[in-house]
Amino acid sequence: DQQVKQNSPSLSVQEGRISILNCDYTNSMFDYFLWYKKYPAEGPTFLISISSIKDKNEDGRFTVFLNKSAKHLSLHIVPSQPGDSAVYFCAASALGGTSYGKLTFGQGTILTVHP
Amino acid sequence: DAGITQSPRHKVTETGTPVTLRCHQTENHRYMYWYRQDPGHGLRLIHYSYGVKDTDKGEVSDGYSVSRSKTEDFLLTLESATSSQTSVYFCAISESPPANEQYFGPGTRLTVT
Numbered sequence: 001d002q003q004v005k006q007n008s009p010s011l012s013v014q015e016g017r018i019s020i021l022n023c024d025y026t027n028s029m030f031d032y033f034l035w036y037k038k039y040p041a042e043g044p045t046f047l048i049s050i051s052s053i054k055d056k057n058e059d060g061r062f063t064v065f066l067n068k069s070a071k072h073l074s075l076h077i078v079p080s081q082p083g084d085s086a087v088y089f090c091a092a093s094a095l096g097g098t099s100y101g102k103l104t105f106g107q108g109t110i111l112t113v114h115p
Numbered sequence: 116d117a118g119i120t121q122s123p124r125h126k127v128t129e130t131g132t133p134v135t136l137r138c139h140q141t142e143n144h145r146y147m148y149w150y151r152q153d154p155g156h157g158l159r160l161i162h163y164s165y166g167v168k169d170t171d172k173g174e175v176s177d178g179y180s181v182s183r184s185k186t187e188d189f190l191l192t193l194e195s196a197t198s199s200q201t202s203v204y205f206c207a208i209s210e211s212p213p214a215n216e217q218y219f220g221p222g223t224r225l226t227v228t
Contacts (some may be wrong), residue, residue, distance in 0.1 A: 031217060104160075
């Protein structure tokens with residue numbers, strides 16, 4: 001049972017345009033969400049997060065939107081740069097219950113930004 | 116960058132042999148995690164630790180055991196390696212939930228032949 005899903009395995013975007021990566025979750029206990037970026041042969045690196053008490057969090061070119069009623073979050077990258085080409089994972093955790101202290105990851109989306 | 120190292124970085128082993136992977140941190144973080152990454156599955160939690168000698172299972176713990184005898188080291192053991200355990204293994208650390216921003220090591224690529 002995949003509690004966090006990234007339904008797009010890949011996304012291709014032109015440099016300078018917006019990249020939108022999507023993530024859906026099914027567990028209503030999740031209340032903290034994160035995005036990680038991963039380059040080949042490296043470990044994932046933390047990118048941005050959002051608490052369920054917010055619907056938007058922005059950090060430079062990266063913005064995460066959370067729609068709790070739809071159990072959906074998205075990561076916007078504006079403007080996209082070739083160096084953004086990587087695998088992006090969304091992850092979720094809960095402040096309590098069996099998911100406390102643990103992250104549940106989606107399958108990842110490969111983003112390719114073309115010059 | 117968080118001070119996390121993993122050893123070995125690459126290993127090839129034969130089916131049925133035991134294998135131990137090591138994660139070492141210099142951040143003095145309480146929580147440590149072992150994940151495996153496989154195509155189509157993202158990162159899946161194997162085991163985690165919330166303190167010295169305190170460990171618990173993740174979603175794919177069968178065939179794996181862990182030990183943590185001191186804060187800085189978290190060992191993952193494949194008791195009898197199988198080809199299905201061919202994967203890339205990542206260690207992660209976290210200062211504390213609930214923020215849960217985990218920091219990952221560089222990974223170990225394990226091939227079981």
